Amino acid sequence: MALLELEGVTKQFGGLTAVSNVSFAVAEGQIVGLIGPNGAGKTTLFNMINGFLKPTAGQIRFRGERIDGLKPHKVCRMGLARTFQVVKPLQRMTVLDNVLASSFLRFPARADAERNAWEVLEFTGLTPVANTVSKGLPLGLRKRLEIARALATRPALILLDEACAGLNPTELDESIRIIRKIRETGTTVLIIEHHMKVIMSISDHIVVLNYGEKIAEGSPEEVARNPAVIQAYLGGEAAHA
Amino acid sequence: MVQLEVFLQTLVSGLLLGGLYALIGLGMTLIMGVMKIINLAHGELMMVAMYIAFWLFHLLGMDPYVTLLVTVPALFVLGVFIQKTLISPVLKVDSILPENQVILTVGIGMVLQNLATLFFTSDYRSTPVDYASDAWYLSDWWRSSPIELSFSVPWVVSFGFAVAITAALWWFLQRTDAGKAIRATAQDKDAAILMGVNVERMTVVTFGLGAALVGAAGSLFIPMYYLYPALGGRFTLIAFVITILGGLGSTQGAIIGGLILGVFESMTATYVGMGWAPVGRFLVFVACLIFLPGGVAGLMRRR
Amino acid sequence: MASAAQTLGRYRTAAAVVVGLAVIPLVPGLNSSYVLHMLILMLMWSVIGMAWNLLGGYCGQVSFGHAAFFGLGAYTGGILYYHLGWSAWWGLPVGMVVVALGALGVGYICLRLRGPYFALGTLAMGEVLRVTAENLEWLTEGTRGIMLETRTWVAKEPFYYVILAIAVASFVVLEVMVRSKWGYYFVAIREDQDAAESLGIDTTLYKNIALVVSAVLTGVAGAFYTCYMGYIDPEIVFALHDVSIVAIMVVMVGGVATRWGPLVGAVIMILLSEVVRTLPYIGRAHQTLFGILLIVIIIFLPNGVVGDFRKMMRFFLGRSKPAGAGGV
Ligand SMILES: Nc1ncnc2c1ncn2[C@@H]1O[C@H](COP(=O)(O)OP(=O)(O)O)[C@@H](O)[C@H]1O
Ligand SMILES: [Mg+2]
Secondary structure (H helix, E strand, O other): OOOEEEEEEEEEEOOEEEEEEEEEEEOOOOEEEEEOOOOOOHHHHHHHHHOOOOOOEEEEEEOOEEOOOOOHHHHHHOOEEEOOOOOOOOOOOEHHHHHHHHHOOOOOOHHHHHHHHHHHHHHOOOHHHOOOEHHHOOHHHHHHHHHHHHHHOOOOEEEEEOOOOOOOHHHHHHHHHHHHHHHHOOOEEEEEOOOHHHHHHHOOEEEEEEOOEEEEEEOHHHHHHOHHHHHHHHHHHHHHO | OHHHHHHHHHHHHHHHHHHHHHHHHHHHHHHHHHHOOOOOOHHHHHHHHHHHHHHHHHHHOOOOOOOHHHHHHHHHHHHHHHHHHHHHHHHHOOOOOOOHHHHHHHHHHHHHHHHHHHHHOOOOEOOOOOOOOOEEEHHHHOOOOOOOOEEEHHHHHHHHHHHHHHHHHHHHHHHOHHHHHHHHHHHOHHHHHHOOOOHHHHHHHHHHHHHHHHHHHHHHHOOOOOEOOOHHHHHHHHHHHHHHHHOOOOHHHHHHHHHHHHHHHHHHHHHOOHHHHHHHHHHHHHHHHHHOOOHHHHHHHHO | OOOHHHHHHHHHHHHHHHHHHHHHHHOOOOOOHHHHHHHHHHHHHHHHHHHHHHHHHHOOOOOOOHHHHHHHHHHHHHHHHHHHOOOHHHHHHHHHHHHHHHHHHHHHHHOOOOOHHHHHHHHHHHHHHHHHHHHOHHHHOHHHOEEOOOOOOOOOHHHHHHHHHHHHHHHHHHHHHHHOHHHHHHHHHHHOHHHHHHOOOOHHHHHHHHHHHHHHHHHHHHHHHHHHHOEEOHHHHOOHHHHHHHHHHHHHHHOOOOOOHHHHHHHHHHHHHHHHHHOOOHHHHHHHHHHHHHHHHHHHOOOHHHHOHHHHHHHHHOOOOOOOOOOO
16 A cells, blocks of 8 residues: 555636646655646645645545545644745744754653754754754755754655755755655655756656646656656756756 | 615615725725735724814814815825834834734824824714705605605715715726726735836825725714714724625725625614624624635625 | 753742742832732733733734633623622632633634734624623623622732732743743744644644633633722723733733743833823823834834843943844
């Protein structure tokens, strides 16, 4: 049984169908890439998986249980965490307190929560800025904080929404290393990413959305060769690759 | 028959009241739509306009409807002043609670109300126009009418002015460049900036316009209502109930919301008791929050 | 994170303040009934301020309707006294239950709203209760109000110690809550509700907790008010400006989301209103100055006297000192 299964998931906003009849599965231990042009419906799909939006139709199952329509905090409690494309740090709290706030979910006792928070900070390389108020962080570190906070809830599956967008090359390498490390520690990853080189190199499996519909799915090589994908999204860039 | 008569009379009074309410709601909703702030000094602005009209009537013998020529520009200037010197700086202040701006408008309202108390005492003041209790009757036009309805002259005239001002506003928003810029700002600030709209200027104009509208309402209310400094607070509440009822930032919604509230209050006063009218007002508000989150405007969109 | 020394220092200050307050009635010269009256009002308002601060300052849900809870507490005591002949002091325990239920009702309606709309929703609730209390004459005696025939004590000292105990208890309750996991959850909700929800925080539950605790403390202050003043009417205890807005002012003036802000704010506000009241002409319109103060604070000291203390000192002393950033 796959860790996460989507079956015929559809979301309409008034007349606009943002996500249309999308089905795919994420197997445990994989890194799955979700790609597609801007406005393809990727973030909307994340919002449905994590519970901010209720699908107009279709089912979402996590470890075999229906989670569509559950509130986000319940979904998180079940072991499914996410990050936001537009980062949402708890602005007036320090980096440590940000991570601590989400550590309490699994570690109600203060001391345990603190230990967990420091561990996650170390894991994501944020220890040096632990006591910085998060509002003052540069974008690269705020993106990293998003990941750290999600990890602090000790998820089985983490959804990363453009966690690498806007990073400089050094930060990008660091983030790729962290994402690989996340998978090594047993957390499955579903990642939205525009950076083709990144997504092709780290994904085990890729799902492609265009105008809300799934147009292709498969290994990076298969997707890169798929004519529909090349036409809709990758264009000349991938054809030459 | 008597019951029908009472019902229709109540309905008529409610609609006349609602027309004026719509004017108040329009100003509030414009400010809300463009600036995304809630102006809890709205009723107090109207109170200021009413004092202006009151004194013009008593000192210069000006008819309340003529005072519109003074109150509207005066309130526009006051609105611009408040926006420039107080609200705009606060929108730039970094604070823990973004609701700061609402609290700020509360402070402004308090100052206005209490300054009025200082200068004019808290006495109730009336503006005795000679047509205050004149009325037109249904039987004047329709001799054999089975029922009798009265139409108070000042209410009907004020209603007429309110409709005319609303129509003028409509024209302004739809047809003029400034109006279009205001609507663009309300819809999407960033897009408006890209389109070359001077957003800063538009917010100032909008606040002035909102104040001018409620100022007009002040002149229109003065022939019928007693005036006292605390009256503003009551109308601030009315304004935001209308805005919520109509759908935040929606102009059509504010008009319909004003009419609904007017009729509802008038019905509550007739059938439940005078003292309960404010409760009715808030029940509408609460029901709206629970059952109709987008207000009337949301309902219209859904169709 | 606080070091052990800081923790000790924190409670040493608190202990010193409590001891100081407890001995005041024993100090000759300070134990006049006028001074005690002022102190009682300051303590009562600091309780309301602390309560508002929990919901507004920490949890970020700005209420414009705390008069609803103050009035419910006050009227619980008043009604028990008037209709059942019980001591109005029963208003404290019974009022806690009544107010908690009322707060759940208010929460059901208002907590789905965000930001300024929550503020307006609570404002409406306060007004609904005021008008209801004015009209439900069989229960509340309407605008005539309820008067206690006799007050429990003639002297101020007992009242003073009662409200001091309430204030200390409130302080401790809030301190424990804010330093615990709940405090982190409240601030997380304030800073970003969506982020908090997605990190596994049941935002609806925790907002309700903050609201109920805040309301109950405010209700206790209201019940105390009935016993102390001996007279209540809807215009007084359900007042929008004189209760709901003053509650906000106490916290804004003292410092939002600061430990001592509510107490400092209450002291300033009571002193100020006393001074204003004695001014010959202005007194009638004491809120003019309140309004101006509110505007000035919002523009120049957005974090209040406590939160912006350094900034204020810099302004007055013309010295510059680096300001620290306040976290939780
Ligand atoms: N809450 C919403 N209401 C209406 N339309 C929305 C909403 N959220 C997203 N959309 C629309 O759905 C489409 C997909 O958006 P999104 O999921 O953000 O795309 P992506 O993340 O792939 O760039 C876009 O056309 C967007 O405008
Ligand atoms: Mg997106």
